[in-house]
Amino acid sequence: MPATYRVAILGLGGISRAHLHGYRAPENAARVELVAGADISPEARERFTQAGEWPAGPEGRSLGTSPEGRTLGAPRTYAQYRELLERERPDIVSICTWPPLHPEMVEAACAAGVKGILCEKPMAVDLAGCDRMIEAAERAGTVLVIGHQRRLQPKFTRARELIEDGAIGEPELFCGIAAGDLLADGTHTVDALRFFAGDAPVEWVTGSVDLRPREVRPEMVGRVGYQAPQPGERYTTRYGHPVESGAFAGLRFTTGLRATLELGACARPGYQRFHLYGTDGMIKVSGDRPAENEPYLHVRRKGAAHWETVEGVEAQNGFAREVTLLFESLERGTPHPLNARSARATHEVLMAVFESARRPGRVDLPLEAKSSPLADLLARTSVDSPLVSLES
Ligand SMILES: NC(=O)c1ccc[n+]([C@@H]2O[C@H](COP(=O)([O-])OP(=O)(O)OC[C@H]3O[C@@H](n4cnc5c(N)ncnc54)[C@H](O)[C@@H]3O)[C@@H](O)[C@H]2O)c1
Known part of the structure; x- marks a missing residue:
């Protein structure tokens, strides 16, 4: 009889629905007892327990409902997450709050004896x-997992297999493209570039950052972490920390492979789109929302005259897979593919992009500074320009 786990969710906003969906997926549901959720917002707590179906999760899927058609939330909610940990003693927690809170929540969960943590990126x-x-x-x-779930998606795993099988010859240059900012969005882009590169260590990073503030229109406030600009503030705030409006970076891996990173105002259109060039071929990985008739994954193989569409790589529920693999890690001791040490390596690259802009110059890894170079960069900058529209 496989083990069942008492699960709690800390932070009941947008992404908590995707976690809920992951726990409620058919392959996981029988092993999960969702005991409670915590949020400082009464509305979020109410939504988490009320009957009725929630809107579709971030990946467009509707949430699971019970046979009676009730929302599959948790029976109890708490305003204070520490009280939840103390009273409920969960085996697994999802941390779905903004990143400035992640360290204290992980520390508290570990101290409360939690066995596995799925913490958001x-x-x-x-x-x-x-x-x-x-x-x-x-x-x-405690097994600590960070939500870089693109690593689990078929188009990403298949692309890596093609590269490892030599379909494009020797990898030369990988390009990652995403609207958004380095921390919230670039973390997925860098993580995927590292994944395609076979997780080879990054040797150095050069980067430039566009610090012009982004326009946050009133209708955007509260959506995907955007906060209202404060009077006199010269930067945009998202998910509780300052963000840049664009970044462009170059990476060299120890294998000699180069990668480029285009983000926000510096990026070509698309979200989490990748072009992977080798000496004898190329792979294109579509963004989250492919254009009409655009394949998820296509490859121009060594020696081939035409592009080949790779079939069977449609998006799957990455959150469900993340949960299943956590069970395996807890029961067999197998390393989770989204483990925290790997996520730290991704984070180091993000910090190195800011550090390169701060110096300015090439940054060799490992990075010694442990605080974010962005604060220093913002303090020294004299950017005084019109707001950058999110469409630009
Ligand atoms: N993996 C992905 O693809 C993906 C997608 C979207 C968001 N995210 C990440 O998920 C995180 C959360 O994003 P979101 O869009 O759900 O944000 P959100 O603002 O919708 O939700 C955050 C929730 O945390 C609550 N909160 C704040 N302080 C708290 C505290 N002390 N205790 C308990 N709850 C508290 C807020 O009230 C809010 O309900 C971010 O780090 C974001 O980058 C990941």
Whole structure:
């Protein structure tokens, strides 16, 4: 009889629905007892327990409902997450709050004896935060997973297999493209570039950052982490920390492979789109919302005259897979593919892009500074320009 786990969710906003969907997926549901959720917002707590179907999750799927058509939330909610941990003693928690809170929540969960944590990306706002999380988890023997779930999607795993099978010859240059900012969105882009590169260590990073503030229109406030601009503030705030409006970076892996990163105002259109060039071919990985008739994955193989569409790589529920693999890690001790040490390596690249802009110049890894170079960069900048429209 396989083990069942008492599960709680900390932070009951947008992405918590995707976690809920992951726990409620058919392959996981029988092993999960969702005991409680915590949020400082009474509305969020109410929504989490009320009957009725929630709107579709971030990946467009509707949430699971019970046979009676009731929302599959949790029976109890708490305003204080520490009280939840103390009273409920969950085996697994999902941390679905903004990144400045991730370190203290991971530390508290580990201290409360939680066995497995699915913490949302980005891991934290600086490397000091990442290190606190890893230290707490390793000390307590807790499996800590960070939500870079693209690594589990078929088009990503198939692309990596094609590269490893030599379909494009020797990898030369990988390009990652995403609307958005380095921390919230670039963390997925860098993580995927590292994944395609076979997780080879990154040797150095050069980066430039566009610090012009982004326009946050009133209708955007409260959506995907955007906060209302404060009077006199010269930067945009998202998910509880300052963000840049664009970034462009170059990476060299120890294998010699180069990668480029285009984000926000510096990026070509698309979200999490990748062009992977080798000496003898190329792979294109579509963005989250492919254009009409655009394949999810296509390859121009070594020696072939035409592009080939790779079939059978439609998006799957990455959150469900993340949960299933957590069960395996807890029961067999197998490393989780989204483990925290890997996420720290991704975070180090993000910090190195800011550090390169701050110096300015090439940044060799490992990065010694543990605080975010963005604060220093913002303090020294004299950007005084019109707001950058999100469409630009
Ligand atoms: N993996 C992905 O693809 C993906 C997609 C979207 C968002 N995210 C990440 O998920 C995280 C949350 O994003 P979101 O869009 O759900 O944000 P959100 O603002 O919708 O939800 C955050 C929730 O946390 C609650 N909260 C704040 N302080 C709290 C505290 N002390 N205790 C308990 N709850 C508290 C807020 O009230 C809010 O309900 C971010 O780090 C974001 O980058 C990941």
